[in-house]
Amino acid sequence: METLLAKYGRITPLRPEEETSFRGLAMTRRECPTGTLLVAGDFDEPDQLFVVESGRLFASSELSNGERAITRLYFAGDIVGTANIPFEIATQSITVHRDAVIYLFPRQRLIDAFRYTPRVAAIFYTFAALENAILNDRLVSIGRTRGKARLAGLILEIAARLNLTRPQFEREFVLGLTQSQIGDAIGLTEVQVNRLIRSFYEERLVRRSGETIKILDLQRLREMSHFHDRYDDLDLNWFKDDFQAN
Amino acid sequence: METLLAKYGRITPLRPEEETSFRGLAMTRRECPTGTLLVAGDFDEPDQLFVVESGRLFASSELSNGERAITRLYFAGDIVGTANIPFEIATQSITVHRDAVIYLFPRQRLIDAFRYTPRVAAIFYTFAALENAILNDRLVSIGRTRGKARLAGLILEIAARLNLTRPQFEREFVLGLTQSQIGDAIGLTEVQVNRLIRSFYEERLVRRSGETIKILDLQRLREMSHFHDRYDDLDLNWFKDDFQAN
DNA sequence: CGTTCCTTTGAAACCAATCAATAATGGTGG
DNA sequence: CCACCATTATTGATTGGTTTCAAAGGAACG
Numbered sequence: 001m002e003t004l005l006a007k008y009g010r011i012t013p014l015r016p017e018e019e020t021s022f023r024g025l026a027m028t029r030r031e032c033p034t035g036t037l038l039v040a041g042d043f044d045e046p047d048q049l050f051v052v053e054s055g056r057l058f059a060s061s062e063l064s065n066g067e068r069a070i071t072r073l074y075f076a077g078d079i080v081g082t083a084n085i086p087f088e089i090a091t092q093s094i095t096v097h098r099d100a101v102i103y104l105f106p107r108q109r110l111i112d113a114f115r116y117t118p119r120v121a122a123i124f125y126t127f128a129a130l131e132n133a134i135l136n137d138r139l140v141s142i143g144r145t146r147g148k149a150r151l152a153g154l155i156l157e158i159a160a161r162l163n164l165t166r167p168q169f170e171r172e173f174v175l176g177l178t179q180s181q182i183g184d185a186i187g188l189t190e191v192q193v194n195r196l197i198r199s200f201y202e203e204r205l206v207r208r209s210g211e212t213i214k215i216l217d218l219q220r221l222r223e224m225s226h227f228h229d230r231y232d233d234l235d236l237n238w239f240k241d242d243f244q245a246n
Numbered sequence: 247m248e249t250l251l252a253k254y255g256r257i258t259p260l261r262p263e264e265e266t267s268f269r270g271l272a273m274t275r276r277e278c279p280t281g282t283l284l285v286a287g288d289f290d291e292p293d294q295l296f297v298v299e300s301g302r303l304f305a306s307s308e309l310s311n312g313e314r315a316i317t318r319l320y321f322a323g324d325i326v327g328t329a330n331i332p333f334e335i336a337t338q339s340i341t342v343h344r345d346a347v348i349y350l351f352p353r354q355r356l357i358d359a360f361r362y363t364p365r366v367a368a369i370f371y372t373f374a375a376l377e378n379a380i381l382n383d384r385l386v387s388i389g390r391t392r393g394k395a396r397l398a399g400l401i402l403e404i405a406a407r408l409n410l411t412r413p414q415f416e417r418e419f420v421l422g423l424t425q426s427q428i429g430d431a432i433g434l435t436e437v438q439v440n441r442l443i444r445s446f447y448e449e450r451l452v453r454r455s456g457e458t459i460k461i462l463d464l465q466r467l468r469e470m471s472h473f474h475d476r477y478d479d480l481d482l483n484w485f486k487d488d489f490q491a492n
Numbered sequence: 493c494g495t496t497c498c499t500t501t502g503a504a505a506c507c508a509a510t511c512a513a514t515a516a517t518g519g520t521g522g
Numbered sequence: 523c524c525a526c527c528a529t530t531a532t533t534g535a536t537t538g539g540t541t542t543c544a545a546a547g548g549a550a551c552g
Contacts, residue, residue, distance in 0.1 A: 061386045063472050069386040083378035088481040091379045091474075114368045118360040121367055125331075125360070128374035132329035133337045135381035140307045140315040143388045143433030146507070178530060187389030192508055194532060226309050228337075235334040392539070424498065438540055440500060499548070506541070516531065522524090 021117040028104040029053075032096040039084065041093035046084030048106050052076050055100025056176060059083070059092045060184065070185040072135065075161040082128050085110070098176050126236060133230050142187045145226065150186035151196050152225035155206065159215060160229045171215040267363040274350040275299075278342040285330065287339035292330030294352050298322050301346025302422060305329070305338045306430065316431040318381065321407040328374050331356070344422050372482060379476050388433045391472065396432035397442050398471035401452065405461060406475040417461040 032038065038050060041061055050057070057074040059081075071092065074080045084090040085107060096102075114121040141153050155175070162173050175182075179197065180190040188196070200206050205221055207214045215221065278284065284296060287307055296303070303320040305327075317338065320326045330336040331353060342348075360367040387399050401421070408419050421428075425443065426436040434442070446452050451467055453460045461467065 059382070061382060063386065063390060067390045069390045071382045071385045082375045083382055085375045086372045086482060087379070087476075087479050089479070091476070091479075092382055110371075111368065114360075114364040114371070118364065118367065121364065121371070122357065122360045125356075125367070125371050125374060127332075128371060128378065129328045129331045132374060132377055132381065133333070135378065135385065136305070136307060136317045136329055136338055138385055139317045139381065139388065140309065142385065144309060144313045144315045144430075179532095180530075184390075189509060190531085191510080191533090195508090198532080230333075230337070233333050233335070233337075236332060425500095426498080435541060436499085437501090437542080441540095444500080493552100495551090497548100497550080499546100501546080502544090504541105504543085506539105508537105508539085510537070511535085513534090514532080516529100518527100518529080520525100520527080522526100 021113065021120050030102055030104060032100045032102060034096060034099050036096040036100075037093065038096065038102075039081065039090045039092070039094040041090050044090045046081060046087060046090040046107070048104050049082070049085070049110070050080040050094065051103040051105055052078045052080060053101040053103060055096065055102075056098040057094055057096050057100060057102075058181075058185075059094055061092050068184050069187070070181060071138070072131070073158065073161070073185070076165050079105075079124070079127055082131055097181070098174075123236075126234075130230060130234060137228055137230065141226070147186070147188050147192060147196050148199075149225050150188070151182070151193070151200065152205070152221045153227045154182065154186050155213070155215070156221055156225055156227040156229075160227075160231065164231055171218065172212055174211050175213050176211070267359065267366055276348055276350060278346045278348060280342060280345050282342040282346075283339065284342065284348075285327065285336045285338070285340040287336050290336045292327060292333060292336040292353070294350050295328070295331070295356070296326040296340065297349040297351055298324045298326060299347040299349060301342065301348075302344040303340055303342050303346060303348075304427075304431075305340055307338045314430045315433070316427060317384070318377070319404065319407070319431070322411050325351075325370070325373055328377055343427070344420075369482075372480075376476060376480060383474055383476065387472070393432070393434050393438055393442050394445070395471050396434070397428070397439070397446065398451070398467045399473045400428065400432050401459070401461070402467055402471055402473040402475075406473075406477065410477055417464065418458055420457050421459050422457070 032055070038057070039046060052074055054076050057078075057080055058070050059072045059074070060068055060070045062068050080094055080102075081090075083092055084094075110124070113124065141150050145153075158175060159169075159171070159173060163169050177185065178190075179193045182188075182197075183190045183193045186193075201208065205215075205217050207216055221227075278301070284303070285292060298320055300322050303324075303326055304316050305318045305320070306314055306316045308314050326340055326348075327336075329338055330340075356370070359370065387396050391399075404421060405415075405417070405419060409415050423431065424436075425439045428434075428443075429436045429439045432439075447454065449463075451461075451463045453462055467473075
């Protein structure tokens with residue numbers, strides 16, 4: 001829970017009783033190896049959320065023709081599975097794609113949060129709204145830009161998310177996605193992704209050594225991609241002073 | 247407010263005091279002609295939500311190169327602007343594209359809902375989660391299907407949303423978007439949209455007379471598009487019995 | 493009745509998908 | 523430790539969906 005609290009605390013410090021409530025919500029800790037399918041879309045009942053302590057997950061949907069789309073990447077501090085909550089059957093799959101530690105968060109506990117700790121509930125709402133804004137950005141990127149811009153945006157998104165829990169911005173990091181997964185995330189085939197990555201190397205935008213890649217030209221990646229870091233833009237002052245303690 | 251209450255009531259009936267709370271939240275009624283820009287993305291402060299009583303709005307984002315993407319269409323009963331709430335500056339624009347009656351919903355009132363009527367707050371959260379699921383679907387559609395499937399999906403989406411507040415499914419309705427707007431919504435140019443629409447006429451999938459179009463082959467549109475009506479799938483039983491009255 | 497916005501059409505260029513095959517990589521059991 | 527297998531990365535040739543550019547025809551509105 002530390003990562004989550006650190007993240008939320010950075011934005012709007014929790015009161016002691018809220019922090020207690022928060023810790024009480026996520027009960028079961030679980031270590032999940034790469035490849036674990038936490039929720040099978042169109043099949044499982046979505047009876048819980050997941051809080052990411054460490055590692056990485058992604059949400060994806062499958063079409064009947066076998067095509068897959070990765071709609072969102074999740075990192076330490078994220079709450080995963082919001083889009084499944086109000087349905088009988090999960091609308092999307094949740095997969096661990098880098099060894100992760102997560103906390104299970106039963107749907108019923110969410111109700112407790114709404115009843116007893118409204119400020120915590122407001123934070124949940126806020127992060128659902130944040131997720132909304134990020135999905136909007138992804139729609140704009142995929143719907144209105146070409147492959148190069150999308151790939152640049154994905155690289156910056158991953159860099160931004162990893163750096164959220166680091167003391168200073170680090171240009172070197174593990175991408176952690178196969179080219180096929182990258183394709184699913186930005187709406188291209190793996191073949192095209194490979195060609196684009198290759199062109200990024202040639203243009204000296206990024207460099208690769210083993211699993212890690214290093215951003216060489218941050219400026220130009222930003223210009224290419226139109227990427228916004230919504231986590232950075234977050235502003236929770238609007239409900240900071242308005243709640244009385246319970 | 248009637249449309250909103252009808253919609254929410256259909257899913258999970260509100261108690262009298264909750265209904266009162268709900269009505270108290272949205273204060274100002276406003277009639278907005280087609281073309282009204284309610285929120286200017288990257289400019290306005292998002293100090294309110296909008297509840298749609300009648301008419302249609304859309305959310306859009308602009309890229310620095312002038313391209314526009316329409317990320318979501320809104321109809322009677324929808325709550326609009328969730329993705330802007332937790333930011334200092336709005337992340338997306340909100341535009342009226344068919345004469346609308348809306349209720350203004352100050353952000354501060356949302357806090358009251360969380361504090362005093364947790365069940366109402368839970369409904370807000372639920373609908374943010376629903377919005378999430380719908381945006382996911384749009385991402386899959388735009389990222390992993392071709393123009394024909396996307397157009398078919400958009401037609402079915404509009405039909406489904408209009409039919410939500412009608413007694414029975416009606417195959418004839420007003421599309422209400424220019425071909426350029428359709429392009430912004432499904433990630434194509436207006437030129438390509440025109441060609442696709444034309445091919446739909448030739449294949450007798452839909453027919454047009456003036457402003458209204460009629461679905462001729464619902465079955466095939468469904469097969470083409472992979473469209474899910476998430477409003478139909480909604481299930482709020484998970485918190486139906488768990489709240490005590492305030 | 494002209495202006496403006498929207499629709500429609502054609503031709504050429506381009507980005508990305510598809511098809512097909514080979515090379516690299518990583519993990520496994522013998 | 524090495525041969526083997528499965529997955530991932532890479533490359534070429536071809537096809538096709540979509541954009542771009544350009545222009546003309548319709549429809550709506552003051």
